[in-house]
Amino acid sequence: MSFISTSRIIQVRNDLELLLILAKRDISVRYKQTFLGIIWAIIKPLVTMSVFLFAFKNVSNIQDLGGYPIQLVIFSGVLFWNFFANTFQFSSNSILTNSNLISKVYFPRIIIPISSISVPFIDFIIGFIIYLILSFSLNYSISLHILYLPVAFFFLLLFSLGLGLIFSSFAIKHRDFLQVIPLIVQYGFFITPIIYTSSEIIGKTWFKYYLFINPLVGLVEFFRFSLIKGYHILSFFDFLISCLISLVVFVLGLFVFKFKEKTFVDYL
Amino acid sequence: MNSIVSVSSISKKYQLPLSKKEASNSFLNNFFTKRKYEEYWAVNDVSFTLNKGDKLGIIGNNGAGKSTLLKILSKITKPTTGKVNIQGKVASLLEVGTGFHPELSGRDNIYLNGAILGMSKKEITQQFDEIVEFAGDQIIKFLDTPVKRYSSGMYVRLGFAISAHLDPEILIVDEVLAVGDADFQKKSLSKMKEVASKEKTILFVSHNLTAVANLCNKTLHLEKGYVKQFGETGEVLNNYLSAMQNNLLLQDFEDVNLSPGNDLVRLKYAKLTPSLIGSQLIADVRSSLKIDIEFWNLLDNQNLNISLHIYASTGECIFNVGTEPKILNKGVVQASLLIPSYFLNDGNYLASFMIVKDKSIVLFNFEEVFNFEIADYREETTWYGKWPGYVRPQFDFPIQQVSQKI
Numbered sequence: 001m002s003f004i005s006t007s008r009i010i011q012v013r014n015d016l017e018l019l020l021i022l023a024k025r026d027i028s029v030r031y032k033q034t035f036l037g038i039i040w041a042i043i044k045p046l047v048t049m050s051v052f053l054f055a056f057k058n059v060s061n062i063q064d065l066g067g068y069p070i071q072l073v074i075f076s077g078v079l080f081w082n083f084f085a086n087t088f089q090f091s092s093n094s095i096l097t098n099s100n101l102i103s104k105v106y107f108p109r110i111i112i113p114i115s116s117i118s119v120p121f122i123d124f125i126i127g128f129i130i131y132l133i134l135s136f137s138l139n140y141s142i143s144l145h146i147l148y149l150p151v152a153f154f155f156l157l158l159f160s161l162g163l164g165l166i167f168s169s170f171a172i173k174h175r176d177f178l179q180v181i182p183l184i185v186q187y188g189f190f191i192t193p194i195i196y197t198s199s200e201i202i203g204k205t206w207f208k209y210y211l212f213i214n215p216l217v218g219l220v221e222f223f224r225f226s227l228i229k230g231y232h233i234l235s236f237f238d239f240l241i242s243c244l245i246s247l248v249v250f251v252l253g254l255f256v257f258k259f260k261e262k263t264f265v266d267y268l
Numbered sequence: 269m270n271s272i273v274s275v276s277s278i279s280k281k282y283q284l285p286l287s288k289k290e291a292s293n294s295f296l297n298n299f300f301t302k303r304k305y306e307e308y309w310a311v312n313d314v315s316f317t318l319n320k321g322d323k324l325g326i327i328g329n330n331g332a333g334k335s336t337l338l339k340i341l342s343k344i345t346k347p348t349t350g351k352v353n354i355q356g357k358v359a360s361l362l363e364v365g366t367g368f369h370p371e372l373s374g375r376d377n378i379y380l381n382g383a384i385l386g387m388s389k390k391e392i393t394q395q396f397d398e399i400v401e402f403a404g405d406q407i408i409k410f411l412d413t414p415v416k417r418y419s420s421g422m423y424v425r426l427g428f429a430i431s432a433h434l435d436p437e438i439l440i441v442d443e444v445l446a447v448g449d450a451d452f453q454k455k456s457l458s459k460m461k462e463v464a465s466k467e468k469t470i471l472f473v474s475h476n477l478t479a480v481a482n483l484c485n486k487t488l489h490l491e492k493g494y495v496k497q498f499g500e501t502g503e504v505l506n507n508y509l510s511a512m513q514n515n516l517l518l519q520d521f522e523d524v525n526l527s528p529g530n531d532l533v534r535l536k537y538a539k540l541t542p543s544l545i546g547s548q549l550i551a552d553v554r555s556s557l558k559i560d561i562e563f564w565n566l567l568d569n570q571n572l573n574i575s576l577h578i579y580a581s582t583g584e585c586i587f588n589v590g591t592e593p594k595i596l597n598k599g600v601v602q603a604s605l606l607i608p609s610y611f612l613n614d615g616n617y618l619a620s621f622m623i624v625k626d627k628s629i630v631l632f633n634f635e636e637v638f639n640f641e642i643a644d645y646r647e648e649t650t651w652y653g654k655w656p657g658y659v660r661p662q663f664d665f666p667i668q669q670v671s672q673k674i
Contacts, residue, residue, distance in 0.1 A: 007357075010388070013388065014383070014386060014387075014388050017383055017388060017389050018383045018384065021379060021380055021383045021389075022380075022383075025369055025372065025376075025380055028371075028372065028376070029369060029371045029372065032371045032414075033371075098367075100366070100367065101366065101367045101384060102344075103339075103344065104344070104360075104363050104366045104367075105344070105360065105362075105366055105367070105384055105385065105386075106342055106343035106344050106360070107384070262345075263346075265339065265344055265345040266282065266345060
């Protein structure tokens with residue numbers, strides 16, 4: 001059955017337009033009534049990095065992380081983590097924050113969580129530019145590994161959104177799930193190598209299993225591998241494991257969402 | 269068959285937690301005790317079909333399932349059982365300005381709302397000027413102002429203007445006509461009629477029977493989730509109106525010992541009689557209301573008066589009127605009151621009265637003696653919104669031109 005009606009094509013085009021306009025709405029509302037506007041997207045990761053830089057260099061007297069500049073390791077980690085945390089949080093909350101739409105108009109519900117990644121994405125792009133400036137100012141150029149960046153980012157997106165889909169689906173009936181999100185975002189930051197590198201934990205006996213439990217470990221190292229010249233702590237096989245788990249989480253998220261979306265309105 | 273909408277025995281079940289104690293959706297409660305739910309069928313075995321071009325009015329009291337039915341038809345929620353088959357592009361207007369973002373400008377919100385309602389960007393751009401013009405002059409000045417700064421009237425006008433430019437084959441509308449000022453309503457209604465004159469199928473929920481009678485050729489009357497009647501508008505409306513007569517208008521007690529009251533006074537008879545004109549079936553704003561009260565006075569030589577209260581269904585007292593106090597002896601006491609026509613506005617009302625001794629001591633308060641409804645009536649109007657207020661006076665209010673100079 002290869003027959004696709006024109007009305008179906010129009011429908012898909014309208015859905016895409018709705019997705020874009022909702023994404024645009026979130027972006028244009030994000031920094032409304034702020035004086036600095038989008039500059040906040042620059043300030044926030046820089047402040048986080050500076051705090052840890054201060055703690056490491058001046059309090060703990062640590063001069064580098066696994067032989068790489070502290071600034072680059074932390075800033076790339078924070079950039080990675082902020083994208084994960086915001087995507088996960090926004091998409092998990094998206095159905096509830098848009099409940100006025102969901103209860104009044106029909107459109108494919110998946111548009112809502114997908115459109116919610118727009119703000120984290122813009123923040124990420126800005127953060128990435130800051131990273132490049134920081135990197136060059138430390139005389140640390142980027143390597144050809146940068147070509148892997150889209151791949152690493154893609155799987156990070158799949159994992160974050162997949163987790164968000166699962167949480168948003170369950171949170172509608174059981175708001176307990178919303179209570180868990182800040183815990184994951186807050187403490188996940190420390191149990192994932194964000195402000196340190198995997199070389200600190202790679203020797204532990206549990207590390208092999210941990211890689212399966214927390215795909216963010218492999219993803220953040222893959223991410224740094226593509227960003228920081230010469231950075232190579234985990235193997236490609238480890239990256240592959242994390243990418244596959246991310247894919248599984250995303251597909252699972254899609255199924256859960258598809259299954260649950262029929263009853264969203266009844267519990268809003 | 270060219271039926272464009274076919275609904276076959278759809279039902280929608282909601283589960284309500286049984287008691288307040290168990291209402292907290294907590295893990296512990298869930299885990300240790302099997303939660304008990306009360307099943308509630310908001311819509312029950314509803315079937316009907318519409319042909320292309322049909323205009324369906326959906327009527328019924330609050331809680332009859334009208335809104336749930338609209339939500340099912342617009343695919344917002346799934347029916348528990350049954351099937352809906354709709355052929356063609358559907359647009360549903362369950363609210364004016366769905367998804368308006370307060371921080372965004374009027375311009376941005378036109379695109380946002382349009383996209384949410386299913387219009388393509390191209391369609392919106394093509395009709396943008398028309399939409400703005402339809403919304404009124406005021407909007408043009410504020411097109412680039414965030415809508416949170418709009419007055420509620422402007423907000424609603426902009427919202428309606430966008431919906432009015434939708435061009436679906438099937439339109440599902442929930443009382444959005446009742447928006448804006450009289451002038452704007454006139455515009456909205458003529459737009460609705462223009463839309464209706466096209467080969468468009470409309471499903472329209474309304475409390476306003478006059479609007480239904482004017483716009484719809486078919487009517488569906490829902491009662492407690494069931495279809496009470498589905499058919500030609502005139503016939504359904506007539507039956508609906510005669511069913512509304514079963515309000516509490518008469519109380520008559522023959523045995524003094526069984527009637528409400530106490531050792532001092534007991535209710536004998538209370539009747540509310542609306543004056544009905546011509547073929548009128550129920551009281552409307554034109555009707556005067558006559559209230560007759562009889563009670564047994566069980567003690568001699570009492571200085572008594574009756575104090576009567578009329579309450580709106582929301583609980584506010586609309587007025588209180590009393591008789592003169594009078595020295596009365598044991599036996600039956602009678603009083604009548606006439607509420608003139610064009611006094612109470614359309615709505616649901618409750619009446620209570622108390623018998624007062626020496627202008628200060630309440631002997632007994634007869635609560636909710638009458639429960640009645642007054643329908644709306646308008647002549648030669650193009651505006652069908654809810655007439656505001658509890659009273660509907662027709663005061664002399666002359667207007668004239670005194671000069672042609674400016």
